[in-house]
């Protein structure tokens with residue numbers, strides 16, 4: 001397995017997807033959110049298993065394929081139906097292969113989606129949360145090691161990881177659709193264990209609003225390589241440290257599938273305006 005995309009992987013994906021023009025936008029679909037692609041016009045589908053050197057999805061709720069799809073009059077979009085996580089045993093650079101590949105194929109905009117637990121007591125299960133900022137609590141950074149100067153700077157600025165323009169656009173789209181969307185800070189942890197009450201209290205104390213096991217490393221790599229990033233979480237459960245409810249992954253997936261409908265509507269409204 002490769003630890004970063006190389007020219008062979010880029011050429012292989014470009015030819016297997018029949019890419020003529022670069023995809024303008026790439027979308028990473030998180031846990032339980034894969035159904036959105038059912039409504040898209042697929043131009044080409046490429047399972048991760050057929051890309052030499054590409055990591056493989058080991059999570060049952062992630063299909064593990066790349067889809068080139070048309071979305072109305074918008075230029076083709078590249079959808080990753082399934083991502084890679086640290087808890088699967090992947091390294092930080094391996095987790096970031098899809099977003100770096102998207103950038104190297106010519107995408108300018110990246111939409112990251114995920115399922116997350118709400119830790120802001122005012123946020124409700126089932127709501128969407130626009131990611132305004134992030135706290136990387138994984139202990140890893142995909143930029144560790146020699147810097148690839150062709151991709152980005154050694155010390156990239158992280159003052160605005162999530163594009164303020166794209167945030168405004170998503171807020172406007174959600175408002176016009178009547179979809180309730182919170183706005184907050186996403187805390188990224190390694191997992192796979194869910195949080196204890198003490199951990200939840202600590203992350204809330206650090207100003208986190210939602211917590212999950214993905215996204216933060218991809219966002220760092222994407223910002224480094226110059227992508228404009230939009231991030232949206234589906235709040236699948238709520239963690240209140242003083243009355244912690246038991247959570248199961250099946251409930252998280254079921255709730256993500258339910259809230260995924262609203263997320264899909266927001267994506268359908270955002271993409272033509274990119």
Ligand code: HPA
Pocket residue numbers: 115116117118194195211212213236237239247252
């Ligand atoms: N914690 C961590 N990751 C998650 C959660 C959670 O509560 N819900 C969905 N992904």
